[in-house]
Amino acid sequence: MDASWLPLFWASLIAFAILVYVVLNGYDLGVGILFGTTRDEGYRGTMMNAIAPFWDGNEVWLILIAASLFGAFPIVYSIFLPAFYLPMALMLCALIFRGVAFEFRYRAKRFRWLWDWGFFLGSLTISLVQGMAIGRMVQELPVINGEYAGGAFDWLTPFSAFCGIGLVLGYALLGASWLVLKTEGLLRDWAYRRLGWLLAGVLTVLALVSLYTLVSHLRVRDRWLENMWLAVFPLLILLASSILWAGVRWRHDRVPYGMAIVIFLGAFLALAGSFWPYMIPFSVTIMDAAAPVQTLEFLFYGAGIVVFPIVLIYTGIVYWVLRGKV
Amino acid sequence: MNLDPLFLSRIQFAFTASFHIIFPSLTIGLAIWLAMLEGLHLTTGKEVYQRLFDLWLKAFAILFAMGVVSGIVMAFQFGTNWSVMSSKAGPIMGPLLGYEAFTAFMLEATFLGVVLYGRNRVAPGFYFFSCCMIALGAVISSFWILCNNSWMQVPVGHEIVNGKIVPADWKAIVLGPVFLLRWLHMLLGSFLTTTMCLISTGAWYLLRKVHYQEARVMLNWGLVATAAVILVQIMVGDINGKHMYTYQPAKFAAIEARWHPEQPGAQLWFAIPDEKNQRNLFAISTPYIGSWLATGSLTAPVSGLSDFPKQDWPPVLIPFFSFRIMFGLGLLMLATSFLGIWLHLRERLETSRWFLWAAFLTFPSGFLAVILGWFTTEVGRQPWVVYGLLRTADSMTPTLTGTGVLATLISYMLVYAVISSFGIYFIYDLLRKGPAESGSEIAGVAEAATDSIPLAKE
Numbered sequence: 038m039d040a041s042w043l044p045l046f047w048a049s050l051i052a053f054a055i056l057v058y059v060v061l062n063g064y065d066l067g068v069g070i071l072f073g074t075t076r077d078e079g080y081r082g083t084m085m086n087a088i089a090p091f092w093d094g095n096e097v098w099l100i101l102i103a104a105s106l107f108g109a110f111p112i113v114y115s116i117f118l119p120a121f122y123l124p125m126a127l128m129l130c131a132l133i134f135r136g137v138a139f140e141f142r143y144r145a146k147r148f149r150w151l152w153d154w155g156f157f158l159g160s161l162t163i164s165l166v167q168g169m170a171i172g173r174m175v176q177e178l179p180v181i182n183g184e185y186a187g188g189a190f191d192w193l194t195p196f197s198a199f200c201g202i203g204l205v206l207g208y209a210l211l212g213a214s215w216l217v218l219k220t221e222g223l224l225r226d227w228a229y230r231r232l233g234w235l236l237a238g239v240l241t242v243l244a245l246v247s248l249y250t251l252v253s254h255l256r257v258r259d260r261w262l263e264n265m266w267l268a269v270f271p272l273l274i275l276l277a278s279s280i281l282w283a284g285v286r287w288r289h290d291r292v293p294y295g296m297a298i299v300i301f302l303g304a305f306l307a308l309a310g311s312f313w314p315y316m317i318p319f320s321v322t323i324m325d326a327a328a329p330v331q332t333l334e335f336l337f338y339g340a341g342i343v344v345f346p347i348v349l350i351y352t353g354i355v356y357w358v359l360r361g362k363v
Numbered sequence: 364m365n366l367d368p369l370f371l372s373r374i375q376f377a378f379t380a381s382f383h384i385i386f387p388s389l390t391i392g393l394a395i396w397l398a399m400l401e402g403l404h405l406t407t408g409k410e411v412y413q414r415l416f417d418l419w420l421k422a423f424a425i426l427f428a429m430g431v432v433s434g435i436v437m438a439f440q441f442g443t444n445w446s447v448m449s450s451k452a453g454p455i456m457g458p459l460l461g462y463e464a465f466t467a468f469m470l471e472a473t474f475l476g477v478v479l480y481g482r483n484r485v486a487p488g489f490y491f492f493s494c495c496m497i498a499l500g501a502v503i504s505s506f507w508i509l510c511n512n513s514w515m516q517v518p519v520g521h522e523i524v525n526g527k528i529v530p531a532d533w534k535a536i537v538l539g540p541v542f543l544l545r546w547l548h549m550l551l552g553s554f555l556t557t558t559m560c561l562i563s564t565g566a567w568y569l570l571r572k573v574h575y576q577e578a579r580v581m582l583n584w585g586l587v588a589t590a591a592v593i594l595v596q597i598m599v600g601d602i603n604g605k606h607m608y609t610y611q612p613a614k615f616a617a618i619e620a621r622w623h624p625e626q627p628g629a630q631l632w633f634a635i636p637d638e639k640n641q642r643n644l645f646a647i648s649t650p651y652i653g654s655w656l657a658t659g660s661l662t663a664p665v666s667g668l669s670d671f672p673k674q675d676w677p678p679v680l681i682p683f684f685s686f687r688i689m690f691g692l693g694l695l696m697l698a699t700s701f702l703g704i705w706l707h708l709r710e711r712l713e714t715s716r717w718f719l720w721a722a723f724l725t726f727p728s729g730f731l732a733v734i735l736g737w738f739t740t741e742v743g744r745q746p747w748v749v750y751g752l753l754r755t756a757d758s759m760t761p762t763l764t765g766t767g768v769l770a771t772l773i774s775y776m777l778v779y780a781v782i783s784s785f786g787i788y789f790i791y792d793l794l795r796k797g798p799a800e801s802g803s804e805i806a807g808v809a810e811a812a813t814d815s816i817p818l819a820k821e
Contacts, residue, residue, distance in 0.1 A: 089479075089480060090476035090477075090479065090480035090481070091476055093427075093428075093431060093472040093473075093475055093476060094469070094472045094473040094475075094476055096431065096435070096472070097431070097464070097468045097469055097472040097473075099435065100434070100435055100438045100464045100468055101461075101464040101465065101468070101469065103438045103439060103442070103464075104438060104457070104460045104461040104463065104464040104465075105461050105464070106457075107438075107441065107442065107449060107453055107456070107457035107460060107461065108453070108457030108458040108459075108460065108461035109457070109458075109461070111449055111450045111453025111454060111457050112450050112453075114441075114442045114446075114449055114450075114453065114457070115442055115446035115447070115449040115450040115453070115760075116446075117442070118439060118442030118443040118446065119442070119443060119446045119760045119762050119763070122443050122760075122762075122763065122767055122771070123767060123770070123771070125439055125443055126443070126770075126771035126774060126775070127774075129435060129436050129439060129775075130774050130775070130778045132432055132435055133432040133433065133435075133436070133778050133779075133782060134778065134782070136428055136431060136432040137425075137428050137429060137432060137782050137785070137786065139428060140424055140425045140428045140789070141425075141782075141785050141786075141789065144789050144792075145785070148785070183450070184446070184761060184762075185446075185762055186762070187762070188762075189762075189764060189767050328453065328454040328457065328458075329454050329524070329527075329529045329530065331454075331529065331530045331531070331533070332454040332455070332457070332458055332529070332530055335458050335530065335533050336458045336461060336462075339462065339465075340458075340461060340462055340465040340466070344462075344465040344466055345465060348465065348469045348470075348473075351469075351470075351473060351474075352469070352473055355473050355474065355476060355477055358477065358481060358484060358485050358489070359476060359477065359480065359481060359484060
């Protein structure tokens with residue numbers, strides 16, 4: 038029986054879950070980053086309220102991704118995590134500090150500063166680590182016989198650090214556009230004023246990263262030169278950026294977040310197009326990494342086609358009932 | 364200094380897992396308690412349920428947040444520290460944990476947003492539904508965790524292909540021979556953790572002569588539920604023991620510190636096992652009971668550790684003592700609940716300060732029993748990670764260095780120390796202050812709320 042569609046189904050589902058994670062957890066991480074750039078207690082309180090009902094649900098997408106990888110592509114799971122052993126631990130500690138800050142911050146009196154810093158630095162660290170991981174993946178991880186074969190600090194390169202900063206700006210862009218969507222008055226104006234700068238920053242990083250990839254000898258370059266149609270994704274990003282900018286100019290509260298999602302979608306698809314069908318760039322393909330058919334089927338008939346749509350439906354319902362400005 | 368990454372990884376897993384289990388063991392029961400309070404409030408309209416709901420919801424929010432963040436660490440740790448296990452047993456363990464994420468975590472986390480922030484935005488029926496979804500998510504989550512763990516304890520329904528453990532029969536894997544009763548054991552354990560906390564909080568309020576109405580609701584429900592659940596729990600525990608003797612006899616021998624086979628088997632109540640010389644010091648035992656606990660017959664032969672190759676022996680000391688303390692805590696719960704009910708029936712509960720003090724001090728019993736139960740079963744499974752198939756020593760990520768693991772272990776310890784000291788303080792502070800607007804501070808007033816509570820008198 039030809040069951041090659043099963044790994045493709047799971048790869049697509051995980052790709053979709055990553056995209057959902059990035060645009061959802063991205064805005065609440067972004068608000069966390071912006072939180073550190075103001076000292077206004079009123080702003081800070083409203084920022085927390087704008088994301089507090091959602092952060093839990095957003096963050097669970099990360100567990101869903103980790104668990105799906107473990108289930109459907111155990112090799113990817115067991116190469117990726119050891120390669121980023123130290124930064125992953127750092128990210129998890131940051132996730133812990135940041136997660137409990139939602140409950141602890143407003144209860145603490147003398148130690149509020151601890152949770153303010155924890156919330157800001159936690160959000161910043163998580164974003165930085167995720168960006169660096171993507172950057173390092175683009176540079177190709179050393180893999181031998183299905184196992185990670187590099188050192189403990191291989192993840193730290195100038196390029197990965199630059200990608201880390203890029204994702205911090207990207208999440209901050211999502212965060213500012215979420216604040217525009219969910220808040221009113223002075224904070225909304227404050228967020229609007231930052232949107233332009235963040236957009237410029239994100240586009241600059243994307244341009245420099247693309248330029249570096251093109252002039253370097255990375256295998257990605259050949260991909261792009263051979264498949265010129267990939268250029269639709271950068272064009273999509275430029276189009277979305279212009280609409281976002283127009284939304285900022287004309288103060289359309291819903292436009293920036295929607296367009297920020299499109300920018301992330303464009304960048305994500307460009308990345309996927311650069312490496313397809315590899316899951317670990319140029320060493321492990323989707324087919325190499327796929328779990329046995331029995332495993333994928335067991336996941337498919339329950340989690341894949343029954344539970345996952347239900348999750349999407351009730352997530353949508355909950356966002357709908359909690360819609361509107363805070 | 365020579366740092367062994369394997370030893371450090373095991374300490375790290377034990378530490379992060381033990382820390383994590385504290386939260387689910389309370390939140391599973393608490394989620395059900397909250398859904399019940401909300402349901403009672405909806406149907407009876409009595410304010411006391413609403414006040415108790417609001418109080419425990421705040422505690423739940425703190426506990427749940429700490430449970431989520433410490434749980435994420437678990438989801439990543441299989442890959443970071445145990446990558447060989449992940450790639451070898453991933454085709455079976457991965458989907459089981461994947462199902463947990465799909466069916467449970469999403470449900471809990473998404474509806475928690477509604478319950479914490481949606482009181483004034485959604486209809487009461489939808490609010491109650493959201494409470495039920497959180498409780499359902501918590502129960503489903505324990506289902507998959509126990510399913511996965513039971514497979515690691517007694518692996519069935521698999522085959523070995525190219526050195527990988529791959530699934531052959533999912534029905535056998537999911538509904539393994541020991542799964543259902545182990546799941547029930549964990550569920551009842553977390554119910555008991557919750558009911559002991561309710562008893563303890565109620566006793567605390569009565570001792571301080573505050574929040575009488577709420578204290579009575581918590582004590583009545585707590586005592587009756589504990590009494591009912593603990594009896595079932597002891598029976599379930601006994602059957603689990605017999606399963607263990609059938610499927611993991613070496614573990615059973617280690618828990619009982621039985622070095623050599625015996626017929627009939629004696630039951631050790633206390634001893635100091637001496638692992639080096641394979642004997643027990645200061646042993647207090649009763650003949651025949653050992654055979655009965657293992658097999659159900661008073662005279663059947665029971666195997667001892669010397670029946671198994673030495674390289675397959677689990678450590679003895681930790682399972683031996685963890686099990687005995689866990690069992691002792693169970694007896695403590697039994698005594699507390701029955702004594703409390705007896706005092707209540709004689710209308711002396713609220714005046715017996717000695718009992719209230721004792722009940723107040725039992726709050727850690729449920730947590731400790733759950734942690735020690737897991738110690739018993741997990742340490743007892745050693746030296747295997749997947750029993751009989753994959754050794755712990757062969758499961759570790761090959762690229763790990765001792766310094767690397769030491770660095771992450773210390774980081775987790777520091778972070779957990781900070782968040783747990785704040786978390787414990789906030790929950791203490793919350794429960795000490797009690798419900799926001801207490802109905803009645805005077806004993807004997809506003810009894811209206813007690814008529815639907817078990818044991819309540821006219």
